[in-house]
Amino acid sequence: MLTRVAVAGVHGHGATHVRNVLRLSDRATLVAVADPRPSADLPAGVEIFASLEQLLEATKVDVVIISTPIQTHVPLAALALRAGADVLLEKPPTASLAEFEDLSAVIAETGRACQVGFQAQASQATLHLAKVMAEGRLGEIRGISAVGKWLRTARYFDRAPWAGRRRLNGIDVVDGVVTNALGHSSAAALLLDGSTGVDDVRSVETDLFRANGIESDDTSTVRITTTRGTPILIAVTLCATEHLEPTVIVHGSQGRAVLSYSSDTLELHEGSCLTRKTLERTDLLANLLDHREDPAVPLYCPFGATGGFTRVVEAIRLAPEPRVIPEALVRWEGEGPDRHPIVRDVEHWIDRAAGELALFSELGAPWT
Template sequence: MNQQATAAGSGTTSALAAPTAPAVVLIGLNGFGRQHLANIHRLAAEEKITFLAGIDPVDPGKEIRGKDTHVFADFDAFLSSGLTPDIIIISTPISTHADLAMRALRTGADLYLEKPPTATLDQYSRLLQAAADAGAHVQVGFQALGSTALKTIDGFFADNAKNSPIGALRAVGASGNWLRTTGYYERSPWAGHRKLDGVEIADGVVTNPLAHAVASALHIAGARKAQDVAHLATELYHAHSIEADDTSVVRVQTSTGIPVIAALTVCASEQQDPWITIYGTEGTATLYYTRDELLVRPNPDLGLPESSEVFGRVNLLENLVEVRNGSETELLSSLASAGAFMRVLEQIRTSDTPTQIAEVQVIPAGDGADFHPVIPNIERFIDRAVAAQSSFSSLGAPWALPAKTSGSLSLIHPATGKQRTLAELRTGEDISRTNSPRPFLDNLKTFNGVVVSEQQPLDHTWHLGV
């Protein structure tokens, strides 16, 4: 046991803790830090760690952080104390991650860094190199990557998918229908910002509330390091009065050719459990990652039954402790494996400002801090976007930017002799490679204005135009 941890007093730390129990410091005792506190107290009670100190300018009180827990107002005060940490957990605003992580590495400690690890790709690259130079283990707080369901899914596609109930991997999609209120964005000065007072914030539906959906989808598709991403495109909107995106589509092509799409919103009519859809050549699987439930649906002609199983989840702090104690296991959410996600974050950060969805296109719900805009039929557009690996613009969502066209089809009305535009000629550039991209006629109408074409309906995603 760390002797300095004993001297500091840790409240929940037992004097009989195992000699290898690492001393843990938590930076950020409020917000999501409360979840870390609860986990630290649990692991300390099990004598797997000791709680060396907490760091936060606002002390949450002894009832929450432990009556004997040593609390410092800032990291400088902790460093001046002479205490020696083994693991430092950083649970602070995104904009502070890079600086705190760099300073924490200089203490010689391993890190648990909340997601996203940094606010820019450059910060991430420098932190990755610093961690390698320090020989430090760095775990990133994508908790969903601790699901044991992921090992089962990986097994589907090992050994050329010979034992896969859904065949070879074809595509991966992430769907998220969440609800966030005005109060959510008013909870802190940085919430809902891309940049604040010149500081990169990188908040938004893709990079914060539903980041786990994106990270899990990339993991399943085998895109973990930055170089695993071959192509990337985003389409960003917001219905809330914020700077960042709250309704977005991310389209990724991995270096191995697997398409990954995430269609996400916090402007749904009601909150649903998000899910990952794994498309195989012989069926599909759906992972509800917040509850670690995996549904497997082989194609009927295979004669295999559908199945449903709820898996366990490995705690990422426990996983970090095991790795630093010499276990043969690997970090489940290492800093290196966050590279693909950071490519997505960087694309969003450097893209044009998200398009504001007009008030006439949303339904207002709730009052005061509970107010939230609801985008009509957003659930249907998210389903269609994921199934077709398409964007809101391409699918013609009424609030989305217009899709790319190269012309139109006009004919003379036989009765009136007037020319009428009856269709648009779409370029097809925005159609995914799995749906045979090609030019096509869209919004084909009769002379009386009746639309007689459809693009990529949910049950026929390869259908374009007539």
């Protein structure tokens, strides 16, 4: 029998989820979607509802995929779980540690499964690197750094009322380059360190800046120290000269590794030997379907394994407002919705931060 799937939020990344359900048509069937702005690009026979509550009242579903604004994740996930459905929840799963604890309680109460959409966690490149580290092939792990040099235009921040916001109508959103746009970086680094749980993070230091006219950060360094003692340095921007693939770099006493998680590519530098390989990635929805058929099959990214990441979100939520990068250090390019800022020498400072496991302010970056 095919698994009955519903998608909440069908625009933006939600459209990707719709296509993915249709791709898995031998195992699942898309029975309904919920979105206040219905999409015309849906197969015949798919029911359309203005809200997930209406959908769940009218239609029996087995799995709900939630790809909605950040501040709606927890109430919608709780609604679906209590309706008896398993959930695939987009990242960031929650906007605060309190929300994380609330949804954890609902998952325990209902006994349902909740997978979170950190796709890099299901990459064989990520998992192979974690195994290499655990085997000691890179020696003592001195630190992990995540590098993200992205370019985002005004269109990105204009796409939705919550984009670029820390709070909206009094509700925490905590959007930003660290928590959302390049959130995979922090999550992957924590996974590699074996520090995914809420109690696996000892401290989080934030150094948040913005060049865009938004509330949230777009150019930041964050240093996580795990209970294992590993420093994890996140150095990311949405104001780069060009859009490059993000990487997670592992610094070991006997070697170095570079994970390009978007392409599932891994470079291993072990002594004088360099190997580079591109590996496969398991689809998170397919993994959830496998888990439903056989609970002995583990989820690649169960909700509980995002606790360490949520500690980072919580630190950013409580941090002071991002500081504005002086106009003299910003060059603007493009017009209208294509307009975007470029922070002077931001790539240089990101590389230094990643290499030295240091915050922008510690390095004396000019905007600090």
